[in-house]
Amino acid sequence: MDEITKKEIIELLKQSSKPLNFNQILYLSGIEKKVLRKTLRTLIIEGKIIKFKNGKYAPCEVLDLVIGTVDGHPDGYAFLIPEDKELEDVFIPPKKLNGAVHGDKVTARIVEFRGKKEAHVIKVIERGFKRVVGRIEKSKYFAYVIPYEKKFFYDIYIPNKYAKKLKDDDVVICEIIKYPEKGKNPEGKIKKVLGNLYDKGIENKIVLAKYDLRINFPKSVKKEVKETADFYFKNAGERTDFTRLFTVTIDGEDARDFDDAISIEKTNGGYILYVHIADVAHYVRPGTNIDKEAYNRATSVYFPEFAIPMLPEKLSNEQCSLMPNVERLAMTVKIEYDKVGNRKKTSFYQSIIKSDYRLTYNYVNDLIDGKEETDDENLKYLVDVSKELTDKLIKKRKRIGMIDFDLPEATFIFDDDGNLIDIVPFERKFSHRIIENFMIEANEAVAEYLEEHIDISVFRVHDYPDAKKVKEFNKMCQFFGIDVLMPDEITPEMIQKIAEKVKESKYGYVLGSMLVRTMQKALYSIDNIGHFGLASESYTHFTSPIRRYPDLLVHRILKTLLFRYDYKINKEYLGKAADHCSNMEQNAESAEREIHQYKKLKFLLENRDKVYDAFINRISSNGFFIFIEKLLLTGFVHISSLDNDYYVVDIETNTIFGKASGKKYRVGDFVKVKVDKVNFDYLEADFILVE
Template sequence: MSQFSSDFKEKIISALSDGKKLTLKEICKTLQIKDRVKKKELRKVIKLLLGEGEIFRDNRGRYTKIGEDFVLGTIEFTRRGNMAFVSSENGKEVAIFVENSAGAIHGDKVLVEITGKWRHLPLGRIVKIVERTRDKIVGVFQLKRSFGFVIPDDSKIIYDFYVPIEKIDGAKPGQKVIAKITRWPSRGRNPEAEIVSVLGDIKDPKTDIPSIMAKYGLDENFPEDVMKEIKRLPETVNEDEMKDRKDFRNTLVFTIDGENAKDFDDAVSIKKISKDKFLLSVHIADVSHYVQEGSAIDREAFHRGTSVYLLDKVVPMLPFKLSNNLCSLVEGKDRLTFTVQMVIDREGNTVDYEISPSVIRSKKRLTYTLVNQYFSGDESAKKKLGKRICSSLNRMLELSEILREYRRRRGAILDIEGGEVDIIIDEKGRTVDILPRRRGPAEVLIEEFMIKANETVAEVFHNAGLPFVYRVHEEPDPEFLIQLKEYVEALGLKVKFPKQIHPGVLQQLLEAVKDHPLRSSVEKLLVRSMKRAIYSALNVGHFGLASFAYTHFTSPIRRYPDLVVHRLLKLYLSQGGRFTPKQIEFYSQHLPRIAEHCSKRERLADEAEWDLLAMKKVEYISRYMGKVFNAVITNVTRFGLFVEIPEKLISGLIHISTLNDYFIYDEKKNILIGERSGKVFKIGDLIKAKVVNANKISGEIDFELVEEKENAVEKN
């Protein structure tokens, strides 16, 4: 923002002080602005102030300053829809009772008046819905005699939508539909909608991905202005574009990715420069060369924030020509890159580095499967790879183990598998199998190299004190760590939690449960106990990685923050390691907004992926209704037992009402005790559980306990 704009900002806020409400015309008159250029600048600043929550515009077009008792933010309802919370851009959070939500829908931008306190948060009521953030909903259509209604898939939307009989558009009861909202909810009256698209039967697996995409507003198609710019891009990299770039085309560079990967934004090469030193080079696609700041492609990439992966479908951040062709480091093709070269000693220390624009030609597209086969001694894999690549892989494996040990010494959390699964589907989209995902040395190798490159780039900007986008991860809240401690102690394990928690303690915990049947449950609880990693213009370090400066630089094809980091790096290198005062002011203003937006888009993408996985798990288990599985108790509550089928990582609830006794919950010991039988249920118990209900929309599964005498167990 220019100094001119900064002055405007202060003058506008001053003009709107003391509760004044002014139209745009009245603001111009108050500030004595008549010049057309200045009026245009004024409108820009007002738009910025609206976005920052400093002012708001009422229904009569009057602007006013938001006072201390008011908060502008986004409303988010809980999954059960019985409570809501409004979060502002500056991090302030206000609790809202549903009866005070004034017809707001999950995701709306609202103005809240603070009226009291609720637990540790301010309590408020919504006084104005500033912006509706959706115009469509996805859900299940149901029919009454004279009208229809849509029950939203998203349980955070607390209303059913009335559909007039003439607006049903051929939808049948039990079908998934997309409906356009035609009237918003008001006191005592449900909202209205009209059916615009029928996705199909709720039980048809082919409706799953379209339902998720509609629910989260994901679109695989790009706007017309974006595609026009895409057409103007070249088909190949030409010689002029390679000028003034470090040339690695004759170096043994290759990619290592998953079997089904379509875009390749990182490649690696290695050289042993002495007995005790390695030269590791990480080459990342230079997306910033093609996506110019402020272009239609850039605006759409920012809006999307990230690519979203929905099983075999990708909703990309960038159009195919960029993501799968020009920017993708495909085998045998010249590609523009950014290269981070790091000299690393045997202790894992980076003793020297160089970052430069570059050009590479990948010699081979390797897969994790093939590389893991080679590392396990498979001779056929060795032949496929060839002597030179095998030699490089050996050095890489050696260095990755050094880097991993280096991170272990500094206290990083290394061993979380994350409870991830691979969903195997057939050509009709039906779930064939669910397999827990296991990482081999190839996956670990790439992870270590990418972490090292990300840290190296982040440290450049941290040490220079320049505006930047960091990937940060704050320390866990103490109350969540207490829950984790109690959970682990319920397993019979003793782990000391010091007052000053550090990630090394949590790593020791993971090592303690390495062979425990509840390892995945401990990992999940550990992940929940830690705060979510986000993007931030303020560097507070990365707790989980035990890193004092970290960023995302290595995936610019699928993550917008990485693209921004590339631009900042390019500017830094071209200007001799400095920014002008004007650039510092500009990025100091804009990077926090970019970080906030991208964090939200990442969260939305994660929720879309998790929802789809939950649906697929329900679909899979629905075929085994009435079957009995070996299961483990993962948590005990006053209303029942949470259990998991370990081989499939499928979880569900055994409700206390289905148990053959009256059970009392001992909160201190976290156990259920049968009043008559004296039977005790605790975390970690191995039981037999029968599948009795599975809801595909909510993703919830219900089990019943099977007594020992019933021994027909489904092999899994």
Template sequence: MLDTRTVLTVIKKNPGISYLELAQKKLRIPSRKNWELTQILNELKSKSLITENKRDSFCSISFQKTIQGTFRLAQEGKFGFIEVENETETESYFVPKVEFNGGINGDVVDGEIYLIEDGANLTFARIKKVVERKKKTLTGVVIWPKMGPPIFNPINKLYNTFKLKIQGSDVPIKNNDVVLAEFVNQPKDKNKGLYLIQVKKAITNTNDKMCYVKAYITEQNVPEYFPAEVLNEAQNIPDSIENEPTQNRIDFRNELIVTIDGNDTKDFDDAINVKKLPNGNYELGVHIADVSYYVREKSQIDLEALKRGTSIYLMDRVIPMLPEKLSNGICSLNPNVDRFTLSAVMVIDPQGNTLETKLSQSIINSKYRLTYDRVNEYINDGKKFEDEKLNAMLDDAIELSKIVRKFKEDEGYVNFDIKEPNLILNEDGTVKDIRVSESGFSEKLIEDFMVRANEAVAFELTKLKFPALYRVHEKPSEEKLDYFLNVLDELNIKVDFDRNNVTPKTFQKVVNDIKMIRDDQFLELLFLRTMSKALYDPNNIGHFGLASKFYCHFTSPIRRYPDLIIHRILRDLVFGENHYNKDLIAESLPKIAAQNSSSEQQAIQIERDTNDLKYAEYWQNKIGQTFRAQIVSIVAFGMFVEFENKTEALVHISNMCDEKYEANELKTELIAEDNKKFKLGDFVDVIITNADIISGKVDAMLANCENKTIA
């Protein structure tokens, strides 16, 4: 008798059985019954009791367990994983394409684990239900063929293998429009896997040289524009302090106060002045825009600032945390206008100790808008300013900066002087050049003074036992530290380090020892990766990297929300406005800390990813050319090399001539079967083979592979 039970039993006993063998040798059915067998097989497949591979052979499936997790696409959507977070680790379960069942990247899904009983007994997962759709939109390019409906080509390559059909559009769409679309259904037939989308917005056109940057920003849900209610509220904020009360503020308007920033900076949230006192001590004034005066808690501007968390700095513009009326207007410490500030005035002795700190609400009038470049010319080339008082003040500032920096270095401050690529764009947004950015003395001077002010404010809040939002940084984990030291051993770099005595000072010594042996930036970057990420936390554990026992962010409230929180704490508790009690403030800090730690990391990733798109554009014009590069990272599938301009490319193992290479356990070497090696830090000549301006990935091949051709 031909039924589902009989067919399933035969398949269970004969894993990998072919259709022909099943029909003719095991079931011995006449050919007229083949259609009935086919129906039974389809029924068993629909019930997930059997599976059919590409060779038309069948295996039974056994259910293992149900799971709930996050679905992640991989390899241009050819397969995916369900990630399940446990207390100690994240488990990943492989999902073949036919088991997506309507899932897209980031979905929270219910799934089940099953075993294919084929002798190898491989475990797979299938999506049973999409519980929550985290990502509802997708960007792509609309192509209108000569005949037929428009075609949607997704920009995100994770969806390259998806069947996407435009069901409708809320806006007119033209050929080569870059658009934002929304998923409008889940496929009912998981094998066909058709996803319907509706165009919601036209972003730009592919003729726009910044189109893929704009598409990425849109797909990441970065809020480029402020809601009407925020802008309306901002319009009610005055353009000057002329009619504002000033009785509780210290007046610094007669002091020689200046801002020092980049050439293109438009929002100035910090200003300084320095005096050398008759007793040999120094007075450092750090004056920060009083954003908290204008942005009150739970206002529309405040809620939007909290949502954004930080300004995002792209290669051609800034996506600000605050509306321009504040960021470039009343809150910006522009020259020769009165502005409200919060000031930290510190007395520092010639050894670098802070002897006294006075925190106050204040008024300043910045006398000069200086640039890093111009101050560096003064320092390096002796190019003086016309104002002798300004020259004298800068001399005192330079002296104090050296003192403060030496004090920090004596404490164990680890100075990673990492050089990074800097994009130079043409007016139309195309890449003109990539140059290495380097910090001069003036940049370090401002950094020294801002760090000292942040430390002083954190110390004062701690001393007063007030709640605070600290900037914390844990010491490196033992696992990461052991890995780094083992890598150094593999590279034959010997350093003296006591694993049982991990302090900023001992850490600093390792960095300095490495520089003495081999002054390579890739080693500093490798060392930097052993560090934990700095976070925001209401509980103070210190800042390991800065060798600071007390540290917070106070100096950039125009672009960072945590600084605004510190200003509010100062206003409410230190300066006595007493809008809220300490307990109420303390209760709100854990959530704000977590949210802003997350938004900071998201902003960093967005800045990196968009830069990568333009780096790839630069290298697209160099395909076929040979360049010298250094091996800075080794992975199982190849090696990443860094060029002179500090951008990187991947040399895949398939692009390393005809030899087969494998990475060693520590990923310090790629070793061929004939024992030929490529090691971290080696310099190689490579040919650029591909540069993808949509994904930002750059590929290269070894230049000495004569039998390889560029695809």
């Protein structure tokens, strides 16, 4: 579609003294009828113009309308998140939503009411939800779907003709056929019944459907992989042979997609590090079915029991995976360091490698700690020199201000029948730090090279945190008895010092998580603003092309520059791809966070008599929130469950105290709790105290 045509229509509407209908625009513009109709639709979706109920069109700019997305709240109100990032979020009262729901793109007018700004929705431009996943509540003549999206604050009415075969607590995918209007709930019909709420593994189906994650690949993609994978391996092109380098992969116990391997040497002048990355770009060519599917997925997603890969297994776990004792195609970054770990020279190669060992983090860490021994002198050498260089890199990065939050994640332990039997915090070992630091070095080296040699690339960027949020965090630390001074200037070094102080406290995880929430989200962008968290002026993602599409794009750009790879570097495409990959990454993170929460809540129900150590991390008007460190789980204790006294809440001092006993509950206090009830609709758990 011609951008000139769009501009012409907008200018025509601006110059008109009143809104125009289709025939008037057709006559005045002279644009062909089909083109005009399509262009008007596009401009409405883009939020540039609005179509009134009488069929007339007007530019949003002239009407002083703001375009944004509705961010709903379970209580029925919402906020407008403007597309213009210079504008602040604005409150939308329930009666001013005008049929809009969470996720909708809307035009709205900003007004003042009692001295405060609020947004009134004028028109829905594009619906955010066309279907929802939820559970059934059945009555005699109809049913409702209770959405598993608490910000979607309506239950969806299912007429009897669609509801006859449904049962209470059926989990369904529901298509919305009518949106809310004039006080009526939205209406829907059932597209698929996923099972019952209490079926084993139903939580996996819920999250897969809710976040539109597909495990299986289209037949056309599988066929293409089968036809091309072996051909591309046999036709590898010009390669540097690194098969004689002693090389290893270091990954988790259950990993199967090995996309990085390392080799290392100690020299008279310092060190030479080789970071070998699977050459996915050689197998996944631009414009192919495999490439289109990888782009759509943009990232692999990891559930406790399985993964949803970005690439088919034939590539991700076989042809591209850097398995031991077989030749594999790679992109190698050779980095030469001085004796204190400063990069002196970087070289890039299209290579062929052969990994000598598939190592695990646990085994390498045991070698470092002396709990394991090996007779292989090459392996001893690699581990010793890797540790030595990593120590220097950590010191260097700490000196420049890299922030290391080091927050544990939950590890889910299943028996042979797939039953969840325990949840424990994941322990980050020094072996993890070796690979993390080596990958950061390679990513940064590639970013710096691309920025120096080409006008356009894809960067991993991380903006400065919001000073207001940092100030609120510092205030919260005081309630936990931790004195953190507000810095005059927010720098990576200052945040690093705050993170270290928080980590040393007994509330390290909760406060560390709160500190993370003061940070901006890291994103992909063609505009390099640096990476605040890593204290890096230029950073990208290069080291995981099996599971991240931006890495594949960066490989293509690098190969085009250095190795005559057939790829047209297009700024507009790369910008859209960066935005898409950022959105898909956030979608994946939300899915992973949600499936973890489901597993934890089901584990609580199956162990409802178990008592947990917890501490109070926030006081509210009707109780307090607790954090269970073993499960890395937040829950709530309602004030009504404290039945041995009349308790009063003092929000100012973050305290709940008993009138008669004087018993106090404060932020930071340790308590013992057990589960009272679980709400799967909101993914929340209520607890009671155990004296």
